[in-house]
Amino acid sequence: MVSKQSALIKNLLALLLGIGFGLGLIVAGMSNPTKVLAFLDVLGDWDPSLAIVMASALGTLIVSQKYFLKNSEPLSSSAASSCDGNRSGVDASLIAGSTLFGLGWGLSGICPGPAFIGLASGNLGSLVFFASMYAGFIAYRWLNRSR
Amino acid sequence: MSISAVISAIIGGSLIGLVAALLLFTHNRVAGISGIAAGILPPWNNESPWRASFLTGMLLSVPLYRSLLGEIPLELSASLPVLAIAGLLVGYGSRLGGGCTSGHGICGIARLSTRSIVATLVFMLAAGLVVFGVRHGF
Numbered sequence: 218m219v220s221k222q223s224a225l226i227k228n229l230l231a232l233l234l235g236i237g238f239g240l241g242l243i244v245a246g247m248s249n250p251t252k253v254l255a256f257l258d259v260l261g262d263w264d265p266s267l268a269i270v271m272a273s274a275l276g277t278l279i280v281s282q283k284y285f286l287k288n289s290e291p292l293s294s295s296a297a298s299s300c301d302g303n304r305s306g307v308d309a310s311l312i313a314g315s316t317l318f319g320l321g322w323g324l325s326g327i328c329p330g331p332a333f334i335g336l337a338s339g340n341l342g343s344l345v346f347f348a349s350m351y352a353g354f355i356a357y358r359w360l361n362r363s364r
Numbered sequence: 365m366s367i368s369a370v371i372s373a374i375i376g377g378s379l380i381g382l383v384a385a386l387l388l389f390t391h392n393r394v395a396g397i398s399g400i401a402a403g404i405l406p407p408w409n410n411e412s413p414w415r416a417s418f419l420t421g422m423l424l425s426v427p428l429y430r431s432l433l434g435e436i437p438l439e440l441s442a443s444l445p446v447l448a449i450a451g452l453l454v455g456y457g458s459r460l461g462g463g464c465t466s467g468h469g470i471c472g473i474a475r476l477s478t479r480s481i482v483a484t485l486v487f488m489l490a491a492g493l494v495v496f497g498v499r500h501g502f
Contacts, residue, residue: 235421245376251439273377281385314461319490321453337426353455
């Protein structure tokens with residue numbers, strides 16, 4: 218039953234990492250849409266703190282990859298597929314998708330990670346956004362089901 | 365910007381980066397939240413359980429933070445219809461573009477993926493233009 222045990226450990230680890238990710242978003246202020254919009258409002262009263270969040274996250278990840286993960290395999294295509302599919306190169310889908318995503322992010326100040334913090338917070342606007350986001354996921358899958 | 369806001373940004377950001385590194389190390393998976401979130405929809409496969417666990421952890425971080433550290437500021441400036449449209453755009457767009465702020469913006473850039481760098485520039489520009497349009501008028 219080793220495989221069952223390792224699956225349990227894997228899920229427990231994922232749970233702990235999810236807690237860590239959520240706490241990171243909250244501490245960083247990413248879960249507050251107004252703060253995110255203040256970052257995106259470059260020509261207004263700009264709040265640069267989310268640039269510091271991204272730089273800190275990138276720095277930590279790059280250093281970790283370089284010093285702690287150097288003996289592990291470079292990211293395999295199956296790992297990338299958890300997010301970015303098996304696609305390569307800049308294509309029309311990447312540009313169109315990122316544009317639509319940016320429009321939605323700019324309208325609301327919410328991206329998928331903070332949407333989960335909003336769901337757990339339980340206020341109505343956050344629930345509406347969360348439900349619509351999943352409708353968007355489902356619409357994408359339905360419209361692209363032949364691929 | 366206060367000193368405490370800078371420190372919070374550094375601590376929060378570092379924690380996000382650390383989790384992304386640990387997820388790579390323990391699961392060999394990218395911490396792209398749109399991919400993880402859409403990945404719990406049926407049909408389920410052997411990737412679904414860890415994704416559901418990770419997302420459950422994210423939800424649990426809210427009561428945990430509240431009980432240990434206090435209230436979580438969450439102010440929405442958009443109306444409910446706008447939030448509904450924005451949610452659709454974020455959901456559909458992140459799947460079509462293959463990632464969001466975390467997957468492209470952090471994990472993708474960290475491994476110097478051209479796709480992710482382009483995606484991040486595009487969604488930052490689009491979001492910035494929308495905010496400019498809404499707040500200052502075109």
